[in-house]
Amino acid sequence: MKQLKRTKISEALRLTNFGEEVNVKGWVRTRRGNKNVGFVALNDGSTINNIQIVIDIANFGEELLRPVTTGACISVNGELVESQGKGQSVEIRATEIEVYGSADPATYPLQKKGHSLEFLREIAHLRPRTNTFGAIFRMRHHMSYAIHKYFNDRGFYYFHTPIITASDAEGAGSMFEVSTLDIENPPRNKEGKVDFSQDFFGRQTNLTVSGQLEGELGAMALGAIYTFGPTFRAENSNTPRHLAEFWMIEPEMAFYDIHDNMDLAEDFLKYLIRYALEHCREDIEFLAKMYDEELTDRLNFVVENDFVRLTYTEGVKILEESGQKFEFPVHWGTDLQSEHERYLVEKHFKRPVILTDYPREIKSFYMKQNDDGKTVRAMDVLFPKIGEIIGGSEREADYDKLMNRVEETGMHTEPIWWYLETRKFGTAPHSGFGLGFERLMLFITGMANIRDVIPFPRTPNNADF
């Protein structure tokens, strides 16, 4: 076969030099035709669109074309021609075809009929080859890149916080243990307890639930940092909203108060959604058509509206006076449920909402305490369909106040001595927040199940692939 430089299908579809010879490579999505001419829809992952390969069967013979079935991988040399069919402008009239790999129609699971999302989860090794997951994972890339670009352009530094830790950022939460001890027969000390001094790190360690505490260390030196890494929760929750392994973005900024923090969160989310609308138009249109007709409107809705800002106390008042029946009753002091958050966003304000100044009992020890003795400078950003998409706060900068909360909540200080020291040495007002990346992906793609926005979901009883 003649050696031609490969053209990606995303580029080939934009070419206009008709009559010239090109090479494309990819996977057969469908093949149809008759005895004389075959039409292959070829996809290489560079775009959701296929390029049509027109095959004059007499030139090739049935034998060569037999393995050219759905899922097969081929390389095609051919002439670029203006398409006669509607919907696309370019097709390729094949002159040479090399079959790299066949896909036996009797066993290849991705035949052209539609598959359920449940079934596709079981073949997560192949589902990126479908239109749906091609679109989702391309968007996952674009959102990741937009996150890095946003922070880089604003002088934030990407800061790698540790995955294996001996501390627990939230003071609670179910964690995965990490160990090299032989669990069948671990070494034991005199008291008969497992002797973790013989473990790899000389102590008990676990997978991080948040990079925030270490992120603050970075902010108190570099000024503004962000993390973007995997975090873990060992909650036995089999729901469409929970993953045991997910990715988080956590910016931390010295010299930001809660208002600066809210401004950043709003600007950041709008930037990301605008980026998606600009860079992922075709993928969004496909997902909207297939899964969520209101997707594009919802994305525009967020970009075009100022977020409403009010206190938790005001929000609870609105909910109490709404006359709405909620599954979970709401009153001052309770943690808000998704139904409450969505009522405020979708029914009451019809705009994204930032709630601030939550009761300190339902928030973490590190949040800045207000003078009222009851609330802390927390902020939750609430979105339509999703509910909470960002949670953050101004951090408590005062050593004594922080220690009071540590003691009130019964935390051990030893594992976080280094965190506490930041308030002893050159403390400063500072703030930060966390964005669950898969929450963002749910919002951007319109998908309903969080297992469908990460390549290889980790959930109870599932660590395949």
Next chain:
Amino acid sequence: MKQLKRTKISEALRLTNFGEEVNVKGWVRTRRGNKNVGFVALNDGSTINNIQIVIDIANFGEELLRPVTTGACISVNGELVESQGKGQSVEIRATEIEVYGSADPATYPLQKKGHSLEFLREIAHLRPRTNTFGAIFRMRHHMSYAIHKYFNDRGFYYFHTPIITASDAEGAGSMFEVSTLDIENPPRNKEGKVDFSQDFFGRQTNLTVSGQLEGELGAMALGAIYTFGPTFRAENSNTPRHLAEFWMIEPEMAFYDIHDNMDLAEDFLKYLIRYALEHCREDIEFLAKMYDEELTDRLNFVVENDFVRLTYTEGVKILEESGQKFEFPVHWGTDLQSEHERYLVEKHFKRPVILTDYPREIKSFYMKQNDDGKTVRAMDVLFPKIGEIIGGSEREADYDKLMNRVEETGMHTEPIWWYLETRKFGTAPHSGFGLGFERLMLFITGMANIRDVIPFPRTPNNADF
């Protein structure tokens, strides 16, 4: 204190609107002066350079200034003036100062005297506030961003491979176990063995040693992907080159042969180093002055020279005929040691080297087998000072040949059934490689110990912070 918008010190140092009032915030690096006037060198992490704050003591009084010592955090309003001193063009004549946080000179560990890198590792929560680690972590950010930008600009998709897995990419390697079982008293089955069916994932799981196998799944659908995430090795190696937790970049590309792979690796590394030279000049100059005088020359050397490409067999011949005494004897079939790699690069060719076609017995099962029956299409990129910086290969695309190697090496096929299926369904020539991010950082910064190029190193008996 008058509310002024904060100016980052990196920006303030470039201002020329002398006479205007600005606000800067940051940490005091040093304070000197006399009874009448104080000079504070202030740093906010946005640059390695400090801005000088000139304080007329009569205007403030000793009481206010007492806590303004090394490590304290302050906010300064003042007039931007042209500097009288040499070395910098701008300073600030303070009109108002607010002390955010003091740093008791009796206990703050980072006084102005130089500290050993060993000591600074023990205070990893504070070391980002030093010139050295500020420079290193800013560069870590810029290199991370350059990696994402390089791939994004070339149509590669960032693909998140799982951290918790039930498979082992290398078929060997020491791994960390991940579990939610109670190690003190785990559930046991009838045979008395630990019952992993009751573990969180219903089976034994571990931390990934590489995202490659899952990355290949992405490449066989999206065309070209890359990973950039944490990987783990539970090797009990206390050396300046080993970490238990480190970050890897692993691109995988459909339709790339070994030559395309080499071209990409060379272009990628040169791009990253050029990016560092352009974006991190001051930080590199500082590190060169302090730690490695040849750093800038070495970086330029790599950018300016074509990498030499030769086979392992040719490389071994050169080593055998070199007359050089090596600690480890070298002959065909042995894995090359750092001393051999550095000889080829630094002494023989005086250029970076890509060695290819290694003996298959010393390489992984997934590498494409050459027709000679002895070698595989592996490639290692060898750098001055570092030795191997990239390892990769064309992947074996043929199902039967791959299965032969799997059987020869005694691997279990069950945990990687999904990987093997990619060769059954639409297989294609494809290639990839892995770059250890901290190896790159060692090269770029000139640092000698890998614990100094990651914020919170994880090594045997050390999981602090």
